[in-house]
Amino acid sequence: xxxxxxxxxxxxxxxxxxxxxxxxxxxxxxxxxxxxxxxxxxxxxxxxxxxxxxxxxxxxxxxxxxxxxxxxxxxxxxxxxxxxxxxxxxxxxxxxxxxxxxxxxxxxxxxxxxxxxxxxxxxxxxxxxxxxxxxxxxxxxxxxxxxxxxxxxxxxxxxxxxxxxxxxxxxxxxxxxxxxxxxxxxxxxxxxxxxxxxxxxxxxxxxxxxxxxxxxxxxxxxxxxxxxxxxxxxxx
Amino acid sequence: xxxxxxxxxxxxxxxxxxxxxxxxxxxxxxxxxxxxxxxxxxxxxxxxxxxxxxxxxxxxxxxxxxxxxxxxxxxxxxxxxxxxxxxxxxxxxxxxxxxxxxxxxxxxxxxxxxxxxxxxxxxxxxxxxxxxxxxxxxxxxxxxxxxxxxxxxxxxxxxxxxxxxxxxxxxxxxxxxxxxxxxxxxxxxxxxxxxxxxxxxxxxxxxxxxxxxxxxxxxxxxxxxxxxxxxxxxxxxxxxxxxxxxxxxxxxxxxxxxxxxxxxxxxxxxxxxxxxxxxxxxxxxxxxxxxxxxxxxxxxxxxxxxxxxxxxxxxxxxxxxxxxxxxxxxxxxxxxxxxxxxxxxxxxxxxxxxxxxxxxxxxxxxxxxxxxxxxxxxxxxxxxx
Numbered sequence: 261x262x263x264x265x266x267x268x269x270x271x272x273x274x275x276x277x278x279x280x281x282x283x284x285x286x287x288x289x290x291x292x293x294x295x296x297x298x299x300x301x302x303x304x305x306x307x308x309x310x311x312x313x314x315x316x317x318x319x320x321x322x323x324x325x326x327x328x329x330x331x332x333x334x335x336x337x338x339x340x341x342x343x344x345x346x347x348x349x350x351x352x353x354x355x356x357x358x359x360x361x362x363x364x365x366x367x368x369x370x371x372x373x374x375x376x377x378x379x380x381x382x383x384x385x386x387x388x389x390x391x392x393x394x395x396x397x398x399x400x401x402x403x404x405x406x407x408x409x410x411x412x413x414x415x416x417x418x419x420x421x422x423x424x425x426x427x428x429x430x431x432x433x434x435x436x437x438x439x440x441x442x443x444x445x446x447x448x449x450x451x452x453x454x455x456x457x458x459x460x461x462x463x464x465x466x467x468x469x470x471x472x473x474x475x476x477x478x479x480x481x482x483x484x485x486x487x488x489x490x491x492x493x494x495x496x
Numbered sequence: 497x498x499x500x501x502x503x504x505x506x507x508x509x510x511x512x513x514x515x516x517x518x519x520x521x522x523x524x525x526x527x528x529x530x531x532x533x534x535x536x537x538x539x540x541x542x543x544x545x546x547x548x549x550x551x552x553x554x555x556x557x558x559x560x561x562x563x564x565x566x567x568x569x570x571x572x573x574x575x576x577x578x579x580x581x582x583x584x585x586x587x588x589x590x591x592x593x594x595x596x597x598x599x600x601x602x603x604x605x606x607x608x609x610x611x612x613x614x615x616x617x618x619x620x621x622x623x624x625x626x627x628x629x630x631x632x633x634x635x636x637x638x639x640x641x642x643x644x645x646x647x648x649x650x651x652x653x654x655x656x657x658x659x660x661x662x663x664x665x666x667x668x669x670x671x672x673x674x675x676x677x678x679x680x681x682x683x684x685x686x687x688x689x690x691x692x693x694x695x696x697x698x699x700x701x702x703x704x705x706x707x708x709x710x711x712x713x714x715x716x717x718x719x720x721x722x723x724x725x726x727x728x729x730x731x732x733x734x735x736x737x738x739x740x741x742x743x744x745x746x747x748x749x750x751x752x753x754x755x756x757x758x759x760x761x762x763x764x765x766x767x768x769x770x771x772x773x774x775x776x777x778x779x780x781x782x783x784x785x786x787x788x789x790x791x792x793x794x795x796x797x798x799x800x801x802x803x804x805x806x807x808x809x810x811x812x813x814x815x816x817x818x819x820x821x822x823x824x825x826x827x828x829x830x831x832x833x834x835x836x837x838x839x840x841x842x843x844x845x846x847x848x849x850x851x852x853x854x855x856x857x858x859x860x861x862x863x864x865x866x867x868x869x870x871x872x873x874x875x876x877x878x879x880x881x
Binding site for chain 2: 276279344367368457461462475476478486
C-alpha cells in the first residue's frame with residue numbers, strides 16, 4: 261500500500277496512548293493522538309483519518325457524544341470503542357449508535373491490531389462495492405446461498421429453519437462486524453416482533469449445534485458475550 | 497427489687513386454685529375462731545358479722561377473681577346465722593330482723609368483694625402495663641444499639657469495598673499500559689534475546705496482576721453486599737466459550753477442550769462473574785496441576801442444576817484442601833497449596849461467586865488421576881435470590 265492509513269486515537273491516559281501509538285507505528289499506521297474529546301473532534305476534521313479509536317471515559321465530554329458527532333457524516337469513518345469492562349450497556353449503546361467494534365480494557369496489542377485490520381478491510385469493502393446484497397456468502401467451508409435458500413458445510417447441505425437461516429444471512433451480510441442482540445432481533449423478527457433475547461439465543465445455540473461449532477474455538481461465528489454475535493469475514 | 501415486690505412475686509408463683517381454696521378456708525376458720533372468742537368474752541352477737549365481712553375483704557384481696565370472695569360471703573352469712581346468733585348451732589330465719597341482717601351482710605360482703613377484686617385487677621393491670629412499657633423500652637434501646645452497630649459495620653464494609661474497588665480500578669489502567677508497552681517492545685526488532693526473556697517475565701507478572709485485580713474487583717462487589725449481582729439470563733456455553741478463549745489468550749500453549757451439554761443451558765447469572773469462576777479454575781489447572789494439555793471443561797445439566805466441571809490429568813489435589821472445600825468452608829485467601837500469584841484468592845473468589853448465585857462448589861480427585869472441580873448454578877431463580 262502506497263499511503264499509510266491514518267488512525268486517530270482519542271484516549272486520555274497518556275501511558276495507554278503511548279503504547280498504542282508505538283504499536284500502530286510498528287505496524288505501519290500513521291497515528292494522531294488526542295487527549296480530550298474536543299481535541300479529538302477538531303483533529304478528526306483537520307486530518308480526515310481512516311479509522312478512529314475512541315475511549316469512552318474522557319475527561320471533558322462523554323465518549324458517546326463524540327461518537328454522535330463523528331457518525332452520520334457523508335464519508336463514514338469506522339470507529340472502534342475502547343471501554344472499561346464494567347460499562348457494558350455503554351458499549352452496546354455505542355455499537356447501536358454506529359461504532360464498528362470495541363476492545364475492553366485490559367486488552368492485548370494483538371487483539372487490538374486484529375480488530376483494526378478487520379474494521380479497515382470492512383470499511384474498504386463498503387466503499388468499493390457499497391456492499392450490495394450478495395446472493396452467496398462464503399466463510400471457510402460454510403456457504404450461505406441466499407438465492408436458493410441453501411446452506412452447505414463443505415459438500416454437505418444442512419437444513420436450517422426459516423429464522424435460523426435469516427440470522428445466518430444477516431450475520432453474513434455484515435461479516436466482520438459485531439451485531440447487537442437488538443439489531444438482530446429487529447432485522448429477523450421485525451421491529452414490532454416483541455421477541456425476547458431468549459429466542460435469539462436459543463436459535464443461536466441450535467445453529468451452533470447444526471454447524472458443529474464450539475464456542476471456545478469458533479470457526480464461523482464469534483460470540484461477543486452480553487453484546488451480540490459476529491460472523492468471521494466473508495472470503496469471497 | 498424491694499421486699500414487697502419479692503413477696504408478691506413469691507405469692508404469684510404459688511399455684512392458683514389450690515392456693516385460693518386454702519386461703520379461703522384458713523381465713524374463714526380464723527373468722528370463726530375470733531367470732532367464737534369474742535362471743536364468749538363479750539356476749540355481743542353483732543361483732544361476728546363484722547369479723548366475717550373483714551374475712552371476705554381479705555379473701556377478695558388474696559384470691560383470684562370474684563368466685564372465692566362470693567363463696568366466702570355466702571358461707572360467712574350462713575356461719576354467722578348458724579353459730580353466732582340465737583338459737584346457736586341452728587339455722588333460723590324466724591327471729592325478727594334476722595333475715596334482713598343476714599341478707600344485708602351477704603350483699604355488703606359481695607359488694608365489698610366485687611370492689612376489692614376490681615381494684616386489685618386494675619392495680620395488676622397498671623403494674624403489668626408499666627412492666628410492658630419498661631420491657632419495650634429496654635428492647636428498643638437494645639435494638640437501637642444493635643442497629644447502630646450494624647449500620648456502622650455496613651458503612652465500614654462499604655468504605656473498605658469502595659476503596660478496594662477504586663484502587664483496583666486505578667491499577668487496571670496502568671497494568672494495561674505496562675502489559676501493552678511490553679508487548680510492543682517484544683515485537684520490536686531491536687530487543688536482544690536476553691532482554692526478551694526478561695520482558696516475557698515482566699509481561700507474565702503484569703498479566704497475573706491484571707487477573708488478581710479482576711478477582712479483587714469481583715470479590716469486593718459481592719462481599720460488601722452493596723452491589724447486587726448483575727443477573728440476566730445467559731447462555732452458559734457462550735460464557736464458557738468466552739472463558740476458554742480468554743484463557744487461551746493468556747496461555748497460548750495450554751490446551752483446553754470444551755464439551756457442550758446436549759441441553760441448552762440458559763439461566764440467570766452474572767455472566768462476568770461466572771466467566772471469572774471458569775477462568776480461575778482453568779488457570780488453576782494450568783498453573784498447578786502439572787498438566788496443561790488435557791484439561792477439559794464440561795457443561796452438563798443435572799436435574800435443576802447447570803453444572804460446570806473442570807478436569808485435569810495432573811497430580812491431583814491435597815486431601816486437606818478437598819476436605820475444606822467439601823465441608824463448604826470458605827477458603828482463606830492464602831490457602832490452596834501454591835499461593836503464589838494469587839491463586840489462593842482465585843479459588844476463594846470462585847466459592848464466593850458461586851455461593852452468591854445460590855449454587856454449589858465441589859472439588860475432588862478423579863479415580864483415574866487428576867483434579868476435578870465442579871460447580872452448579874440453579875436453572876431457575878430462587879425466591880431468596
